[in-house]
Amino acid sequence: MAKIVVITSGKGGVGKTTTSASFAAGLALRGYKTVVIDFDVGLRNLDLIMGCENRIVYDFVDVITGNARLSQALVKDKQLENLYILPASQTRDKDALTDEGVSEVMAELSKQFDYIICDSPAGIERGAQLAMYHADEAIIVTNPEISSVRDSDRIIGILQSQTKKSRREPRDCSRAFDYHSL
Ligand SMILES: Nc1ncnc2c1ncn2[C@@H]1O[C@H](COP(=O)(O)OP(=O)(O)OP(=O)(O)O)[C@@H](O)[C@H]1O
Numbered sequence: 001m002a003k004i005v006v007i008t009s010g011k012g013g014v015g016k017t018t019t020s021a022s023f024a025a026g027l028a029l030r031g032y033k034t035v036v037i038d039f040d041v042g043l044r045n046l047d048l049i050m051g052c053e054n055r056i057v058y059d060f061v062d063v064i065t066g067n068a069r070l071s072q073a074l075v076k077d078k079q080l081e082n083l084y085i086l087p088a089s090q091t092r093d094k095d096a097l098t099d100e101g102v103s104e105v106m107a108e109l110s111k112q113f114d115y116i117i118c119d120s121p122a123g124i125e126r127g128a129q130l131a132m133y134h135a136d137e138a139i140i141v142t143n144p145e146i147s148s149v150r151d152s153d154r155i156i157g158i159l160q161s162q163t164k165k166s167r168r169e170p171r172d173c174s175r176a177f178d179y180h181s182l
């Protein structure tokens with residue numbers, strides 16, 4: 001069973017994708033078989049940061065729609081033996097990722113990998129919710145701007161109430177910290 005980690009923030013452009021790539025590479029270097037999934041449907045970037053943009057044939061949505069098998073969509077990193085990427089689709093259809101489809105892909109990847117890293121899109125909409133839903137752990141990326149800190153605070157609340165794990169193990173969803181004191 002893989003450990004699933006979401007890299008999220010609420011705020012856009014704070015370093016989620018860069019962190020996803022470097023964290024996944026670090027795990028792979030330590031010998032863990034790791035896959036990093038780009039949940040940013042329509043605005044994929046992870047492939048660029050990981051330098052595999054020219055090797056994408058199929059993507060996450062192709063797997064969910066049955067257009068490709070998971071093994072066809074996974075792109076193996078050229079430098080690290082244990083590192084794979086599941087690229088996002090460039091479709092404009094934001095509903096292309098279905099709940100059932102994502103669950104099936106997660107279950108399948110869980111059998112094959114030690115770590116699944118989910119690179120979340122910005123915001124708190126459907127894409128971000130799908131990216132965090134299956135996560136066992138979350139890394140929240142932020143910067144010192146107060147708007148970024150407040151968005152992170154909001155994300156903590158959502159993580160504590162709307163993930164599969166939080167529904168199994170409900171916890172106190174009160175505010176994690178007072179950002180005005182920063
Ligand atoms: N630790 C860092 N220090 C300085 N700059 C960084 C750091 N991490 C990322 N960046 C830069 O910040 C910019 C945005 O990074 P990135 O694409 O990873 O953010 P993101 O949160 O994934 O954005 P989006 O919300 O659009 O998906 C890039 O130019 C990247 O090089």
Ligand SMILES: [Mg+2]
Binds near residue numbers: 017045120
């Ligand atoms: Mg990103």
